[in-house]
Amino acid sequence: MDTELRQTLHRRGLRMTPQRQLVLDAVSELGHATPEAICTKVQEIAPAVNITTIYRTLDLLEQLGIVRHTHLGHGAPTYATGEHEHVHLVCHRCGTVDEVDAGLLDDLAEVLATRTGFALDPTHVALSGLCSRCESSDSEAEV
Incomplete structure (x- = not known):
């Protein structure tokens, strides 16, 4: 480099x-x-x-x-x-940042391109949600 x-x-x-x-x-x-x-x-x-x-x-x-x-x-x-060619998954509860292959957004990128002409750069994306640990603790609390 x-x-x-x-x-x-x-x-x-x-x-x-x-x-x-x-x-x-x-x-x-x-x-x-x-x-x-x-x-x-x-x-x-x-x-x-x-x-x-x-x-x-x-x-x-x-x-x-x-x-x-x-x-x-x-x-x-x-x-x-x-x-770094990946998408970031950010847990909005505990702050954990995981990475997944950018190819997981290929279908979304194709839909966006077809419907709107927008060219998605999936390597510049961070998705917010709950990580598996926080999600499972929520599920356990509901029981």
Whole structure:
């Protein structure tokens, strides 16, 4: 990924800075992380890097298709590398985030395209509901 990123930056007249590399490394290592968590991770190595640099770098990396963000709830977006091709299932009770293959939404994507012309990006979707643990505790409470 580093070589691809360096080439992409070079084509745009930009260079790979240490800060960009640190942000990309933090996103890769943390998986789904908020800009604040990414900043904390980066500051372990480079304490002078501030949150503004993190946001600008994340915006650039997203424009380049290297990372993508997802809103997993009401808080800050989380960022992951572009390799994450899945849908997020967010339990609105316990906060658990599970991942399922984006292909599960293929039928919905086809219906949306046919009926409305809308092209769904299922890798940018977070579905809210109850995880199996919370759902089963609800069922047990009803008995």
